[in-house]
Amino acid sequence: MSQTVDRALSILPLLAEGPADLGRVADRLGVHKSTALRLLRTLHEHGFVYRQADQRYRLGARLISLAQEAMENLDVREIAHPHLVRLNEQVGHTVHLAVHEEDEVLYIDKVDSRYPVRMYSRIGKPVAITVAAVAKLLLADLPENELRAVAEKLDYPLYTARSTPNAEGFLKELAKVREQGWATDLGGHEESINCVAAPIRGADGRVVAAMSVSAPNVVVTADELLTLLPLVRRTADAISGEYSGRTPVKEVTA
Amino acid sequence: MSQTVDRALSILPLLAEGPADLGRVADRLGVHKSTALRLLRTLHEHGFVYRQADQRYRLGARLISLAQEAMENLDVREIAHPHLVRLNEQVGHTVHLAVHEEDEVLYIDKVDSRYPVRMYSRIGKPVAITVAAVAKLLLADLPENELRAVAEKLDYPLYTARSTPNAEGFLKELAKVREQGWATDLGGHEESINCVAAPIRGADGRVVAAMSVSAPNVVVTADELLTLLPLVRRTADAISGEYSGRTPVKEVTA
DNA sequence: ACGATCGTTGCAGAGTTTGCAACGCATCGG
DNA sequence: CCGATGCGTTGCAAACTCTGCAACGATCGT
Numbered sequence: 001m002s003q004t005v006d007r008a009l010s011i012l013p014l015l016a017e018g019p020a021d022l023g024r025v026a027d028r029l030g031v032h033k034s035t036a037l038r039l040l041r042t043l044h045e046h047g048f049v050y051r052q053a054d055q056r057y058r059l060g061a062r063l064i065s066l067a068q069e070a071m072e073n074l075d076v077r078e079i080a081h082p083h084l085v086r087l088n089e090q091v092g093h094t095v096h097l098a099v100h101e102e103d104e105v106l107y108i109d110k111v112d113s114r115y116p117v118r119m120y121s122r123i124g125k126p127v128a129i130t131v132a133a134v135a136k137l138l139l140a141d142l143p144e145n146e147l148r149a150v151a152e153k154l155d156y157p158l159y160t161a162r163s164t165p166n167a168e169g170f171l172k173e174l175a176k177v178r179e180q181g182w183a184t185d186l187g188g189h190e191e192s193i194n195c196v197a198a199p200i201r202g203a204d205g206r207v208v209a210a211m212s213v214s215a216p217n218v219v220v221t222a223d224e225l226l227t228l229l230p231l232v233r234r235t236a237d238a239i240s241g242e243y244s245g246r247t248p249v250k251e252v253t254a
Numbered sequence: 255m256s257q258t259v260d261r262a263l264s265i266l267p268l269l270a271e272g273p274a275d276l277g278r279v280a281d282r283l284g285v286h287k288s289t290a291l292r293l294l295r296t297l298h299e300h301g302f303v304y305r306q307a308d309q310r311y312r313l314g315a316r317l318i319s320l321a322q323e324a325m326e327n328l329d330v331r332e333i334a335h336p337h338l339v340r341l342n343e344q345v346g347h348t349v350h351l352a353v354h355e356e357d358e359v360l361y362i363d364k365v366d367s368r369y370p371v372r373m374y375s376r377i378g379k380p381v382a383i384t385v386a387a388v389a390k391l392l393l394a395d396l397p398e399n400e401l402r403a404v405a406e407k408l409d410y411p412l413y414t415a416r417s418t419p420n421a422e423g424f425l426k427e428l429a430k431v432r433e434q435g436w437a438t439d440l441g442g443h444e445e446s447i448n449c450v451a452a453p454i455r456g457a458d459g460r461v462v463a464a465m466s467v468s469a470p471n472v473v474v475t476a477d478e479l480l481t482l483l484p485l486v487r488r489t490a491d492a493i494s495g496e497y498s499g500r501t502p503v504k505e506v507t508a
Numbered sequence: 509a510c511g512a513t514c515g516t517t518g519c520a521g522a523g524t525t526t527g528c529a530a531c532g533c534a535t536c537g538g
Numbered sequence: 539c540c541g542a543t544g545c546g547t548t549g550c551a552a553a554c555t556c557t558g559c560a561a562c563g564a565t566c567g568t
Contacts, residue, residue, distance in 0.1 A: 016327070102314070286558045
């Protein structure tokens with residue numbers, strides 16, 4: 001809608017790939033160098049980009065601190081955290097909390113496994129939306145028409161042989177998930193890692209977040225992990241209860 | 255330099271304070287509602303802001319994931335992390351890693367204390383620049399003229415009775431820090447918390463980051479904490495060595 | 509049912525942004 | 539040592555984008 005802002009914002013993901021000099025930025029944006037310079041200057045004034053010793057630009061500190069504030073403002077996170085910690089103490093495995101926003105699902109909290117073998121994931125990282133157990137729960141709650149639209153639009157990368165292959169399979173899986181009220185990912189993202197997940201609901205019953213317990217095959221089998229399901233669901237319900245009790249605003253897709 | 259972008263970017267810190275509706279954003283920016291709307295729309299398209307169910311705007315997910323990428327690209331962080339973990343295992347206290355950028359010092363990594371008493375701090379959060387031990391190290395490395403300019407410009411909030419009171423005291427402290435090659439914060443930020451910090455240097459000898467060990471009085475006295483200094487310095491030196499060995503770009507102030 | 513509040517859209521004027529060309533500066537090769 | 543090349547930077551006038559207004563529609567509360 002606003003050309004200038006549009007261009008300026010496009011610079012940020014570009015710099016996320018790594019530092020770039022003026023010429024490179026101008027090229028990638030398809031604008032004159034002087035234009036790119038002025039955009040970068042404005043971004044710089046706000047601390048969103050930073051100029052290295054070699055004059056190249058990279059993402060700046062304000063971006064990091066802003067993101068930090070953004071996460072601290074998420075009410076679900078605040079409420080859920082102690083529950084996640086407690087669950088982690090009980091089961092020992094990695095516990096995740098995720099929310100859905102604009103066709104992306106991302107982790108907003110994590111408590112690491114106490115076992116030496118840890119899985120790779122980071123708070124703030126978008127999750128594999130077509131296979132992750134938490135993603136299934138979050139998407140399954142969308143109204144039918146939206147859901148169909150989203151499913152068609154997605155890519156279905158075959159991380160493993162058990163990854164969701166296409167929109168049809170995804171919708172079918174989501175229907176199942178919606179009905180049973182919980183979800184799993186059995187080696188769909190990484191061959192040796194399984195997850196069990198449960199939804200966290202707001203006062204109006206809509207799913208506002210999802211939490212999961214993940215563990216590699218080498219520690220527990222999928223079947224053993226599934227025995228934790230009741231505990232995971234109870235934890236999620238406890239968070240739901242606390243969250244809907246004093247909900248200031250509902251976190252739902254637009 | 256660019257009015258439109260300037261305004262658009264100003265919206266983000268504003269939203270970091272909490273969700274706001276269109277009217278509020280327009281007021282704070284001092285522009286017409288229609289103008290604010292178009293800016294918000296552009297930010298929305300890029301995922302930087304998100305629209306809640308109640309139509310209010312808040313910071314979006316792309317901001318969080320971008321910040322995540324920004325941090326993952328920091329070479330110092332990657333290299334330092336395992337060292338921080340090891341140090342934490344040895345001493346048990348909270349370990350921090352911080353960098354300096356544009357008159358701000360912020361934590362880019364943290365390993366939590368193993369003691370039940372934990373201090374409040376978060377990755378991405380700007381640190382109290384006038385009192386934190388890591389901040390002293392990072393600033394002490396600036397060229398004399400820049401340093402003076404920065405010191406004059408800063409605020410000196412009196413967190414405790416032992417906080418740095420003014421520019422003069424700060425410069426004096428920095429001179430000491432520069433000479434001895436390490437720094438402390440003894441109750442300057444929070445009455446009961448002490449820190450010991452050491453610098454991490456790049457190939458050219460400039461300080462690129464600083465690390466610290468922090469612990470509350472109730473666990474160890476300041477004197478006991480100081481006995482850890484040699485270990486902290488050794489760890490910092492190890493990181494420095496590894497970092498300067500294969501430095502792609504130097505992270506230095508412009 | 510009515511008024512108030514808030515978000516949204518088309519429009520024309522105003523102002524900002526854009527790309528060009530020229531400059532300064534450093535680096536590199538002859 | 540000097541010219542060539544590449545980079546970031548600045549003034550300028552034309553062009554296009556953005557701005558604020560006013561009017562509309564929807565939603566909410568009384």
